[in-house]
Amino acid sequence: MSENTFRIAKIDAIPLEIPFSPFGKDGGPAKEFAGNRWNALSVLLIRVETEEGLVGWGEGFSYNCLRPLKAVVEDMIAPVAVGRDARDVRTISEDLQRGMHLWGRYGITIFGLSGLDIALWDIIGKASGQSLSSLLGGARRTKVPGYASLFRYGDTDVVGDRAQAALDDGYTILKLHEVTAEPLARVREIAGDAVPVTVDTNCPWTPQQARDAIAAMKPYDPYWIEEPLFPPEDWQALASLQRDTGVRLAAGENACTAMEFGQMLRAGAVSFAQPSATKVGGITEFVKVVTLANHYGVGVMPHSPYFGPGFVASLHLLASIAPEGWLERFYLSVEASLYGDLIDPDAQGTFSVPDGPGLGIDPDPDVIRDYRAKTLD
Numbered sequence: 220m221s222e223n224t225f226r227i228a229k230i231d232a233i234p235l236e237i238p239f240s241p242f243g244k245d246g247g248p249a250k251e252f253a254g255n256r257w258n259a260l261s262v263l264l265i266r267v268e269t270e271e272g273l274v275g276w277g278e279g280f281s282y283n284c285l286r287p288l289k290a291v292v293e294d295m296i297a298p299v300a301v302g303r304d305a306r307d308v309r310t311i312s313e314d315l316q317r318g319m320h321l322w323g324r325y326g327i328t329i330f331g332l333s334g335l336d337i338a339l340w341d342i343i344g345k346a347s348g349q350s351l352s353s354l355l356g357g358a359r360r361t362k363v364p365g366y367a368s369l370f371r372y373g374d375t376d377v378v379g380d381r382a383q384a385a386l387d388d389g390y391t392i393l394k395l396h397e398v399t400a401e402p403l404a405r406v407r408e409i410a411g412d413a414v415p416v417t418v419d420t421n422c423p424w425t426p427q428q429a430r431d432a433i434a435a436m437k438p439y440d441p442y443w444i445e446e447p448l449f450p451p452e453d454w455q456a457l458a459s460l461q462r463d464t465g466v467r468l469a470a471g472e473n474a475c476t477a478m479e480f481g482q483m484l485r486a487g488a489v490s491f492a493q494p495s496a497t498k499v500g501g502i503t504e505f506v507k508v509v510t511l512a513n514h515y516g517v518g519v520m521p522h523s524p525y526f527g528p529g530f531v532a533s534l535h536l537l538a539s540i541a542p543e544g545w546l547e548r549f550y551l552s553v554e555a556s557l558y559g560d561l562i563d564p565d566a567q568g569t570f571s572v573p574d575g576p577g578l579g580i581d582p583d584p585d586v587i588r589d590y591r592a593k594t595l596d
């Protein structure tokens with residue numbers, strides 16, 4: 220192969236909007252997210268093509284930020300990356316982190332970088348004929364247990380019904396997005412004592428409010444409580460809360476780069492670190508976070524409520540370097556899947572890890588065509 224085979228020729232940021240229903244296929248009311256109606260999943264696909272036509276696919280976290288994320292990729296990331304050797308993923312990522320630091324090492328800049336990084340790892344795998352799991356040192360499993368990550372409903376009956384539906388689907392682990400004890404009590408009653416049930420609160424409380432709320436939930440044995448405090452990066456406050464309540468805490472979806480995870484872990488803030496492949500800085504930073512978590516004896520439970528290349532990358536990370544972790548599967552019905560039934564669990568609630576080169580599967584071109592958010596293009 221010629222010298223130029225792996226040189227990045229082109230980076231495309233492709234915005235998709237895929238409608239979903241939080242209540243399953245029979246529909247349900249639209250939800251709100253950050254002041255907007257939330258009834259479609261935003262996916263910013265990042266397509267990287269080398270001069271000789273190898274194509275890699277990535278995804279940056281794009282809920283409610285498709286347009287700015289696309290601009291970051293096109294205006295700030297592509298000009299640095301085009302022309303570079305796609306195999307130089309570590310140096311490209313580092314150069315981008317250095318180059319973009321003055322816009323913040325947290326947020327949309329790093330989400331865009333995450334998407335590029337995933338696409339470059341996909342190319343490296345395709346170029347070498349190895350799956351991402353193999354590149355990361357080898358798969359320890361071919362199937363990954365997933366948990367149904369329920370929407371926030373704020374209605375105990377609905378939460379109970381959805382939890383029952385998830386158990387009927389085969390899931391053996393559940394996550395609620397509720398902030399009161401009652402839905403957890405209901406789900407504990409439905410699921411029995413053996414099913415791990417976690418509660419993701421999405422940063423609502425002061426430390427004192429959190430102490431009270433967690434005390435109310437504790438009798439129903441939450442496996443972990445996720446992001447109980449605002450601001451989410453108050454690691455000392457999380458550490459005190461975990462110590463005082465005796466309930467395991469989880470956090471990390473709102474942390475970018477291994478630097479921030481290092482601060483979290485040094486503080487003893489969590490029992491489970493939750494790096495998100497599409498937010499933390501891609502595979503490259505995720506690997507560093509796992510190394511740190513192992514050093515501190517903390518579990519890794521990735522954040523992955525999305526359905527693009529970040530979902531597939533999470534499967535590989537869980538198969539290889541985070542082999543005790545569970546896959547977060549956003550429990551809603553999407554109108555179309557970029558990856559066929561890969562996004563669905565089997566009857567035991569586990570998900571198969573693709574074994575082809577790179578991510579092992581490319582997004583469906585028909586779905587990309589049909590759900591392209593043309594107004595954002």
Ligand SMILES: [Mg+2]
Nearest residue numbers: 419445472522
């Ligand atoms: Mg969460």
